[in-house]
Amino acid sequence: MLILGGTGDATVLAVRASEIPGVDVITALAGRTRQPTVLSENTRIGGFGGVAGLTNYLREQQIDLLIDATHPFAAQISFNAAAAAATTGILHLMLIRPAWNPTTGDRxxxxxxxxxxxxxxxxxxxxxxxxxxxxxxxxxxxxxxxxxxxxxxxxxxxxxxxxxxxxxxxxxxxxxxxxxxxxxxxxxxxxxxxxxxxxxxxxxxxxxxxxxxxxxxxxxxxxxxxxxxxxxxxxQRPSVPSGEQVETLETAVAWIRKQLAIRA
Structure with a gap:
């Protein structure tokens, strides 16, 4: 499984996913900060080189599941991930935390x-x-x-x-x-x-x-x-590609387990 990271949710998800028997987790960070938070022992830092580069990486690493847990404003990598998943036929999930909404007193x-x-x-x-x-x-x-x-x-x-x-x-x-x-x-x-x-x-x-x-x-x-x-x-947030989405870590973990059960 490849997790595209860059958020706190991605950090936790990498840990949770690595605890599931039979799951090998690779995490990827864009490397835009000097001391990025390493999400797992198998962490890749740096860009892929667009849709073509990510597509090649998914094939080379024999990725079965692709989870996009990037920042809500990292729109380009999200669209690249959706396109690469469609090209390869790899199962693809977007973990998108809910946006803030104004409440009483907000200006x-x-x-x-x-x-x-x-x-x-x-x-x-x-x-x-x-x-x-x-x-x-x-x-x-x-x-x-x-x-x-x-x-x-x-x-x-x-x-x-x-x-x-x-x-x-x-x-x-x-x-x-x-x-x-x-x-x-x-x-x-x-x-x-x-x-x-x-x-x-x-x-x-x-x-x-x-x-x-x-x-x-x-x-x-x-x-x-x-x-x-x-x-x-x-x-406001940029648009995201169409595809399967969840808002919480629990539902993301449940999705992973469901895909494993289908493949078993």
């Missing part, structure tokens, strides 16, 4: 992309908590907001000021990426509600930009924003 602004998120910020806040990783920062690099004339409370468009960003990521950004002005915070979740609340207050954050990743590891920032009445610009 969400739903957008479709990073570029769309950047367009709403200048009129929203001057100090932004940016939590979208390190690869897609360019749309936020040169944003400005009109300054405020404190005497008559009017906006002075001719005296625009740069937006300031608190940018959280696991590893430093690549050298060729445009960086928004502000502070880079290197940290790996999960984060507690108390930590997130303190962070937002310490840096006087006026708005948050987040991907709708789902799960518990980074949800505390959404709860803290709700408590502090901070608006969240929420980037």
């Amino acid at each position: 969400w602004i739903d957008v479709e992309s990073n570029q769309a998120a950047a367009t709403v910020l200048p009129g929203l806040a001057q100090r932004i908590f940016l939590t979208i990783g390190r690869q897609e920062l360019a749309p936020f690099a040169h944003l400005q907001a009109p300054s405020l004339d404190t005497r008559n409370k009017s906006l002075l468009a001719s005296q625009a000021i740069d937006l300031w960003f608190l940018i959280r990521m696991i590893d430093p950004p690549p050298p060729d990426v445009a960086i928004p002005p502000g502070k880079i915070l290197l940290a790996r979740g999960p984060f507690s509600l108390e930590e997130e609340r303190s962070l937002l207050q310490q840096y006087e954050i006026g708005a948050i930009v987040s991907k709708n990743s789902g799960g518990d590891a980074t949800y505390a920032k959404i709860r803290a924003a709700r408590e502090l009445m901070i608006p969240v610009v929420m980037i």
